[in-house]
Amino acid sequence: MSYATEHRRKQLQQIYQLQYTVLEEMRQGSVIGNVAKDLGLNVKELADRKFQLISKAKMKYFNINLENGDLFVKERIDREILCEIKPNCFINLEAVIENPLNFYTITIEIQDVNDNAPIFSKKHFDLEISELTSPGARFALGNAQDPDSGINSIQSYTLSANENFGLGEKITTDGIKYPEIILEKSLDREKQSFYELILTALDGGNPQKSSTATVKIIVQDVNDNLPMFSQDTYHIRLQENAAIGSLVIQLNATDEDEGSNAEITYSFNHISDNARQLFTIDSLNGDIKILGKLDYETSDAYEMTVEAKDGGGHVAHCKVSIQVIDVNDNAPDITVTSLLASIPEDSAQGTVIALLNVHDLDSGVNSEVLCHISDTLAFQLIPSSSSYYKLVTAGTMDRERNPSYNVTIQCMDSGSPPLSTNKTFHLNISDVNDNAPVFEKMNYILYIGENNQPGTSIQTIRASDSDCDENGKITYSILNSNVEEIPVSSYISINSISGVLYAQRSFDYEQLWEFQFQVMAKDSGSPPLSSNVTVRICIIDKNDNAPKILYPSPDTEGSALFEFIPHSAEKGYLVTKVIAVDADSGHNAWLSYHLIQAPDPTIFTIGQYTGEIRIGRDLQDTDTLRQKIVVLVKDNGVPSLSCTVSVHLVVAENFQQVLPEIKRQPNISHSSSNVTFYLVVSIGLISILFIATVLITIILKCRKTSMPATYGTYGRNVYPQFTLGCPSEISDTSLPFPFSYDVCVTMDSKQNEIAYLKPVQNVPTENLIDTDDSATANYTSQTDMPSENIKEV
Structure with missing residues (x-):
């Protein structure tokens, strides 16, 4: 296996999954578990390897103590706000640790506690019952709602004692229990025309919670037909970009009575606060319309109970279930979890520059994201998991050619039309000493007249170095050699900083008319690099000898x-x-x-x-x-x-x-x-x-x-x-x-x-x-x- 293959294999992440269970409403700081212990990590590695938690939720409910590895509650958790009507509630976290790079998936199940009492949609239920109504007649009442789930939700109803009325339940196909008043004994309006009963809703929590509503019954004469909906539950699918004011559904309940007993009015019997901000119903014709802007990412489903009431006080109920369909209205979000500001120019191919998390709040094909980079010659974008990418070097760096890069990453989803997000990184390439000094000329031929003054400057020898700072700082020296068995240093000297050559003595053309030596230019890098150039000094004759x-x-x-x-x-x-x-x-x-x-x-x-x-x-x-x-x-x-x-x-x-x-x-x-x-x-x-x-x-x-x-x-x-x-x-x-x-x-x-x-x-x-x-x-x-x-x- 080659070094590059082994290097890539070692950089591949390993994904582990942890699962914890926690009760809602736990106090802040409560410890859920020890992540370091469960993952088999040393606690000291958490901080050194930059262990971090990444949550897609809007609030950061959990955090980790890097000193001991404990996972603890950071914010108050309300299961009913977090998951609303969903039977199971989970919070998914992603943990990232570097050197080497690993990913961990942490799933936390939020279990319900009995922190909500049942609530009736009304405090008062008004019934009008004809005195001709036969015993055994059933009159539906509005059900109570409990945001809790399972055993903590509504389990039963009770009715205050009365010899004329009993309590029954109607269970719909969805399993919802609606309390019903059962006429157990014929009514005599002349004896009693008004009854007031107490309806109690009980949950199964410990301690048990309850709520009450008042049932007022007025004894009337003949109204023996109830309103009826065509179906118990209506399922509606809406695009999240549906216009405000558009019609969701038109409900139509029928009553076989005539006159005022057949006049039906519509109202929401039970609706959540979020849904009440988004939907409205026309009380006369039963039209449900959009009141506010829908957002699939906020909530993808709504349920409401609609009540139809005739002129005689009889009511019927149906459930409207609205499913919000996602449209591509969210561009991909690019989160940088790790980033290097600079790398040395001798960095090996495949060096990790940045770790990116790419997430799209949309769903389905709208959340499928493809990313690519602008500079494919110098860098490469490698998918590391379903939502993570690694930005690595694709070749060797050369600071003298490109001292810095602006790398743009573009991520585009697969929606129609597609949406994209760009992220630009600035990367500096730090210098290493990889360039030797270069002289301006291949060799130098210099001239100086004889009988010169000692210390006369002859010429400046210059060299340049493409490196920077200390790596490009050049010093000059003359390599040791002899001119006719005399050290060249007795003839010539050089300024180590400026490269200026100086004559050390007065020259006599008749004794020495030329000599040569080598000058070395050496940078201050580690290790230093150098180059040499040959310098030839020619002595120019002057007329100092008579014939x-x-x-x-x-x-x-x-x-x-x-x-x-x-x-x-x-x-x-x-x-x-x-x-x-x-x-x-x-x-x-x-x-x-x-x-x-x-x-x-x-x-x-x-x-x-x-x-x-x-x-x-x-x-x-x-x-x-x-x-x-x-x-x-x-x-x-x-x-x-x-x-x-x-x-x-x-x-x-x-x-x-x-x-x-x-x-x-x-x-x-x-x-x-x-x-x-x-x-x-x-x-x-x-x-x-x-x-x-x-x-x-x-x-x-x-x-x-x-x-x-x-x-x-x-x-x-x-x-x-x-x-x-x-x-x-x-x-x-x-x-x-x-x-x-x-x-x-x-x-x-x-x-x-x-x-x-x-x-x-x-x-x-x-x-x-x-x-x-x-x-x-x-x-x-x-x-x-x-x-x-x-x-x-």
Whole structure:
């Protein structure tokens, strides 16, 4: 058996029936029985399990003491008011107890006590008897009524002693006893024309109760025929919605006498107070009509005795029995006996929300009620007994989708036309921690400029949680990790409440250009739920490094190196090449070369972006043999940083002409003579063999800044390499987008001298902005070089 089936089986109620008998008119507080004991329940369970009595009667005659389980009388019980003429009188109670849910039917029989004396409809009965009446004649009198039942009702009649009259009884087919005066001795009007007798009605109770009426007999002459009805009892059926004034029945009694002795008048001989408010009779024609509004739910039957009296004083009686037929004039009544105001969203399917009692005061098909609910997806209405329903959950709840429900239950009877009643319940769904925090982004790429102030806020990391209150309260933390064996907490911190990231130190792009870590967002539920997001910090370069000259080395200023230029060199001849690097990146590392000091500005030119020094015009014999020029190298940062280097040039046809100039240098020391000798030999070999084969190897010491530490002897080819590996946001000191590139320069412009910048793949394009006009112009000028001098890397 599945869990759901077992759960439903356990929720089914068990119905037990108890029956008690109680006398009417018992004093309030009288104990009838112990319900807890009779049902086998623990007295402590009554209050804990919300034991309650439900009565369909208008008054609550009984109640239960939850402390000891005693069922006691709460209100005075009058059987005659409660059940009127019914022979058996019962009060039906329903008891409900929860956890688990059980129903009990309690039937209490109300037994009669002799608390009502017989009552005659009249205090005086008037008879007129002809003196010619023969002995043995019987004259009917009105019967007495006793609301009590059984032995406590009327048992006999007695008549005061008289030699002319005796007492008899007439029993109808319904068992009603009517007293009759029996003429036992002929009357002589001349001797006595008037008799007054006492009629006594006795019940069988203990003590016995009685009532009396006076019978006045007037002796008259001949009226020897009695009125007669066509039948002893008339049965009438009336719809409870019959209009006031409508005819119920027209009675017609006949009398064979003539004249005044045949004139019949009609009246109610006996009628209850309730019926007297609803019916009236015409004394002349015997029409019984409706006087007030009938209500089947108040009383479904009425009985009355009608008397027909002729002009001679003779009377006849008949009984009129009226049965009220129910019409559908009562809508179903929905009573909530148990209700939950809220349930947690993780409540199991089948959780009981409310227990309902549905009752229709009508009868028959008019009281048959069918109920259904408005939301059949989330809830289900299960019949629990003939008049009880359970409202249960039909599926799982989700507070984030529906935080509350308005459930409407409609109950409709089967009458024609049908009547219905709606009942709406408001149910709140309480939150449980079933949603983890969700970040606004899948991952974060954040930018911060180097040389920042420690404690600078970088950005706010935000996450949201669909839960509420503590379950939706989020705290942020950085997961422990290392950046190059240093805890990430020494680089970055986060406000646990607001999610604001702060820099813990000043960053140096040349030492660390990017790092990443994970931020965890955790709610305050129990147990807490969390989620992580990766945050990538990119350091934006600033122009804080000046260019550095690699060739010619500034360190050789004390023992200068000379570049040899033959007299035969023509315009455009490559003299040498200035090589410089910048530890910055992007725009800040774009270098330009300028001549700031030259004996004759027309002799030499320098490539602005290549650093190549070439002859600007054909050399003249008058040109100075020895030349010194100063080259300025500056970067593209704002503000721009720069450095300078001096280049010594010698114009000669051969080494013999060069040597005197070299010897005349005042700054050349004896210790540098070997270096000068090797330089002269190299120049001679170049001019003779036209071979540029001497390679100066640059020894690069790798640093974390990606900058070479030292360089060895410089030859003709030098290859510094640079890499930008982090997406950059363009400022006035950065590239418009990231590049990975090699700078390849040679002393000969005809060989590959510069490698074209190659973009790095998979860079977020949303981080790119346009550069300013000057940077664009510089970049355009650089890309305008001859294509044979550009090589993509």
